[in-house]
Amino acid sequence: MALVIDGKRISQEIKNEIKEKVAELKEKGTTICLAVIQVGNDPASTVYVGNKKKACDYTGIESVSVELPEDTTEQELLSIIDKMNQDAHINGILVQLPLPKHIDENKVIETISPLKDVDGFHPMNVGALSTGKKGFLSCTPYGVIQLLKRSNIEIDGKHCVIIGRSNIVGKPMAQLLLRENATVTIVHSHTKNMREITRQADILVVAIGKPKFIKKEDIKEGAVIIDVGINRDENSKLCGDVDYADVFEKAGAITPVPGGVGPMTIAMLMMNCLEAVL
């Protein structure tokens, strides 16, 4: 039977640690401010942005919220970011993705100063991660590492298999696990023998965006299963990319959805905001 990795509890622990450090900094006269930009009103983005602002309130980080209409031009958005880059009061800038189709996401990401890029998406921060230098880490993979470490799960020497190769999760996840001395395999939609490979994983990170995609036949007995997916099942209930009930007896440890990786992403965003002023 699997150990349930409680992301809600661990993220709370991290937010409490951050709250203490933020208060100490405030006493010394240093404040932290995160600017959150949302373009349009995608309902999922509105929920995520709301949760990020709530976490700021909890930890004592100031948040400035900019809500722009769907028809905002790329140039308008870029000049707002440019102003924030120059504004010494703003320490972190987050542009909620996805953006409307007429705006080039890469251009937006590259306009954010790498020193304020608390999402860790700027090519400078991506490059720093892959060459082992200091920089902002992408929040979800950073959160997965914290979940493993704070659950005393050894990463060194383990075979970690990641399903998915996105810039936000799969690729930075691979780099971070490599940094922890794991042997890393990435599988994706073009992989020929995907399920043969997932069965070899000591630690399986699933970020493929398909509800209940991973079944017990796809995992090794005792494997650690990290489920990054957030989907709706046939009854509109939240579920991950892993069939939780099916794999539960066979897995060694598993993150639930909700309450696993999700809350960690926001906690690590707060950590990046803190690191922005250190």
Ligand code: GUN
């Ligand atoms: N959309 C989905 N996940 C993220 C994230 O981590 N950061 C931003 N900015 N947008 C997202």
